[in-house]
Amino acid sequence: MNRLTIKYWPGLAAIVASGALIAGCNSGGSSSDSEGEATFSLAVTDAPVDKVDGVFVKFSEVTFNPRDGEPFTVPVENPDAINLLELQGPESEPLVTDETIPAGTYNWIRLHLDADEESDIPLAGSEWSFIEIDGERENLFIPSGEQRGLQLNMPGGETISDGQNLRLVIDIDLRKSLTLTGDDRYILRPVHRLVSLDNVGHLTVLADPALCEDETADNATPATYVYEGETENLGDIGSDNAPLTTANRDDEAVEGRWQFRVGFLEPDTYTVALVCNASEDDPEEGGNELIIGAQGSVDVSGGDTTDELVFETEPDDDDDVGEETSEDEGEPTEEV
Incomplete structure (x- = not known):
């Protein structure tokens, strides 16, 4: 050290x-960017926030929109809500691991969350994203989290090369993202950065x-x-x-x-x-x-x-x- x-x-x-x-x-991949296959991995980490005991977010899938081809989705590995406060410093939670995807240029890649801004239904199990304070759960509203998701601007550009092993981590900064409104609603507007794990x-x-x-x-x-x-x-x-x-x-x-x-x-x-x-x-x-x-x-x-x-x-x-x-x-x- x-x-x-x-x-x-x-x-x-x-x-x-x-x-x-x-x-x-270290980096993987070849110089081809027009055809072939690549592997894709994505993990999540967190820059934490004060005054809450847990911020549980349920991720659902990653959507890929290639420039030449139809959009496709890849489900995340963990179907349960993840407590982001446990993912501090070098800790992370894998969402997608070594998924084979077509090489090429992508218009965008988005990470979707299970969230409904208007939902006030009771929370049960790990079915929803929620806040935990003093052992009690509060609904967590994530505007457009399910429909639009979080756009992932890939380090190095929007082209994934043939044979490339693309390993990314998304760092959600809760200190910048989590707010409490005047009517006591917790809203998460994720402010994030995307980092390549190559170095x-x-x-x-x-x-x-x-x-x-x-x-x-x-x-x-x-x-x-x-x-x-x-x-x-x-x-x-x-x-x-x-x-x-x-x-x-x-x-x-x-x-x-x-x-x-x-x-x-x-x-x-x-x-x-x-x-x-x-x-x-x-x-x-x-x-x-x-x-x-x-x-x-x-x-x-x-x-x-x-x-x-x-x-x-x-x-x-x-x-x-x-x-x-x-x-x-x-x-x-x-x-x-």
Whole structure:
């Protein structure tokens, strides 16, 4: 695991990096894109949300609309409603695995959900998509989820090559997607990103809870926001500069630190912010004030590896600060 540690003192931050970045890439398929067959796999993962215990979504089928040919559907493997809150960080649930499909160019591919915006019938078993709060179920309304579905814009374009093994994961960001209306209805308008599994990495963020002490109300909960590239423009969920994805705090601490896990990131540089009042960030509105406890940039390696970013506080004493230290050697290497 590669680790990047950012320590915070009043008015001073030092970045400590160690470990070698490991990048890997694998891809399948040939150069033909006009005929033949390919294999298709799709899984689902989740960037979570606060204030609910479960978000159960029932997926039904994937519809393919080839440019040359008739549309066809592939049923999902799991007929039951899936609790998206259990699919955090690198966790995912397969929906379609190694399905043989015609190679070629597709107008669109859509993932359909079992949902009825107008339904108020009692919930039973796993027949419907629903919310769970304090052991009680509430109907979850997903506009057009069954009819239109979620359009999957494939990474690399709309052409699937002969012999290609297309493996995708759809990341549904519940923090951006789930809203509670004035008449107490939960509505899911899925905001999602589609990632190829050919070369992805994961990120673990550890943060000292003291970074958010006295920064927000007791009932607010923290999260990490992940932005593309190196940036100081850290927007809220409803803004034009919204994060690419978010992660909630895990239930268990790691050596006294909060832990946040972010999964399925393409190899690149990202800016990560510890948002102390994330539960107060309303996705329906822009301009919510974010209380940032810490921020820093990190390189995600890819190759199905996990990188680590640590936000720490430092006691106000006479210790030397501003040194970059190798975790392997334990000696100062550069002063910043």
